[in-house]
Amino acid sequence: MIVTDTHTHLYSDAFEEDRKEMMQRALNAGVSRFFIPAIDSSYTKAMLQLETDFPEQVFLMTGLHPTSVKDNYKEELAHVEDLLSKRSFYAIGEIGIDLYWDTSTLGIQKNAFRYQIQLAKKYKLPIVIHCRDAFNEIFEVLEEEKSDDLFGIFHCFTGTLEQAKQAVSYNMKLGIGGVVTFKNGKIDQFLNQMDLKHIVLETDSPYLAPKPFRGKRNESSYIIKVLEKLSELYELPKEDIAKITTENSKAIFKI
Template sequence: MIITDTHTHLYSEAFDTDRKAMIERAISQNVSRFFIPAIDSTYTKAMMALEADFPDHVFLMMGLHPTSVKDNYKEELKHVEDLLAKRHFYAVGEIGIDLYWDTSTLSIQQEAFKCQIELAKQYDLPIVIHCRNAFDEIFEVLEEVADDKLFGIFHCFTGTLEQAHRAISYNMKLGIGGVATFKNGKIDQFLKAIDLKHIVLETDSPYLAPKPYRGKRNESAYITKVLEKLADIYSVSEEKIAEITTANSKDIFGI
């Protein structure tokens, strides 16, 4: 059984004391494919080091996270553009709009989001979308740029069934993580109405740990709890969930 974590910040400072052991713990539990989203240029060196240490397991994305869209966002976008021109990445992400922390940057977040979608299309890459308090704003941009070259993952999907279908209509898979295990997470109530061909698994570690680890540091090994939950929701084996979601990840990332 191969389990794919399509979204994990393994370079995070939260893992500085035990990163190698934490990754090996995940691999020992069949979590052997880690897709690593970017945040901004301050993490690029750590991402490259992670890839060098685990070349058979770690696959990097490149992008500017919406909460890092600040006054210097044009320089940060140039960094993304330069690296995409220099070497291969598996996606442009994570990108999108976040109105939880700061609504004043909406216009430049929208600009950065559109710019990076165009870069993804230029390199025939998927996008990985971060959306917080911003479904309407995200969908507005996707509607504007939608075409056959737009595809990717709606990371950490926590919307409604209607929003799920709309995300899928833009060639997005839904990234399902720890929230599916929460008592008040809500998505578990309608997930069975979504065909498994539209689902990928993720942790977003070190954030959003699933039950019974909720509130603690998340790690990629805990994706097995998400796997268990989806097996229960869909009434199929954990092996089947792993097989389908890993195949879906290969369709998106090309590896």
């Protein structure tokens, strides 16, 4: 059984003490591909080192996370462009809008989001969207930018069935992680109404650990708990869920 973690921050300081052991646990669990989202320029060195250490398993994205969109965001976007001009990446991400921490930056968050969508189109890459308390704002931008060459993943999807359908209408897969195992996560109540062709698996480790690890450090091996939950929701063997979601990830990331 081959499983793909489409969103994991393996370069995080949370793994500083046991990164190799953590990776081995994931590999032993059947996780063979790890897609690594960017945050800002301060993490670039660590991401490149991660790729050097695990060249067969690690696939890098580049981009500016919405919570890192500050006064210097144009310099950060220039850094993203510089990286794109020098080497290949598998996606522009994670990008989007986050209104949980700071609503005052909405204007520049939108600017950065739009700009990076344009970069993705230029380089024929998928986008990986971060959305927190901002579905309407995200959909507004996607509506403006929608086209055949706009596609990607709605990372850590936590919306309603209607919002899931709207996300899919913009050529987005739904990134499903630990939240699907939460009692108050709600997406488990309707997810099986979405065709599996629209679903990819993720952990967002070290964040959002699934039950029974909720509240602890997440890691990629825990994606098996997400897989088990989807197997229950869709009434299909885990192997089938793993195969379909991995094929979906290959289609998005062009592996």
